[in-house]
Amino acid sequence: MTPEELVTLTLLRKARDMIDRDYAQPLDVPTIAAKAFMSPAHFSRKFREAYGESPYSYLMTRRIERASALLRAGASVTDACMTVGATSLGSFSSRFTEIMGETPSSYKARDHSAIEAMPPCFVRVTTRPARDGSGKSSRNQEALGHTGP
């Protein structure tokens, strides 16, 4: 490991923090890459190496995580979609379903007592859907205590 590698990881972290902070803004990859002083292509490659998913995918999982929190708090699907910076209800719902394994309304309707037991700053980190390439969020299923299909 070289000092340069640590500098690169630190820059990637600052860019990731920017996504976590400004997820509701109309962020695009060139804007995020500029935060890390990298070209969009180089940034996307290094980000994926470091965090296991592309910057755009990371932005979407943050939005879905925040939308889930709003749904648990009683927001409508439309309000949750708009509040997290998604512009099309249709693509938001299909992305939500793809990542969470159920529709936003089905998610909203069921029990969330396990999540309600955690402090929200911890919920925000631990319930973020993880993308492992299969299109299913194994981490989130685990956090919700789902063992079956």
Added chain:
Amino acid sequence: MTISLQYTHLTVHNPDEAIAFYRDALGLEVQNDVRNGDFRWVTLGTAAQPGLGIVLSEPHAGRSKEDGDALAKLLAKGVLPMLNFTASDLDATFEQAVSAGAEVLQEPIDQPWGPKDCAFRDPSGNMVRVAQA
């Protein structure tokens, strides 16, 4: 019969940077800073919790090169567990941290669930959250 937390360990890249942050930005006290050759024992604490020490340790201390490198990378990526504090005056603590040059992740905001809180990165990349006591 009672049991209390005595030490909690915090991984940092550079103890001097960490001391400056936790002392100047958050107001912790340096309890110990003892050197013996390459070995350094640094603990931080707060008068509000006598008996609790935060021990600073470096990624490669007591680890193989490979394990130390892996930990250093996780630290720089900002994915190690966060540290949570409470403050009797959150706004004053936040102002002090900003004046000391802390990297702000979240300004103090009222959370829907209760206390106001704010968040920083320490110089190594650890997330530090502070909530109103």
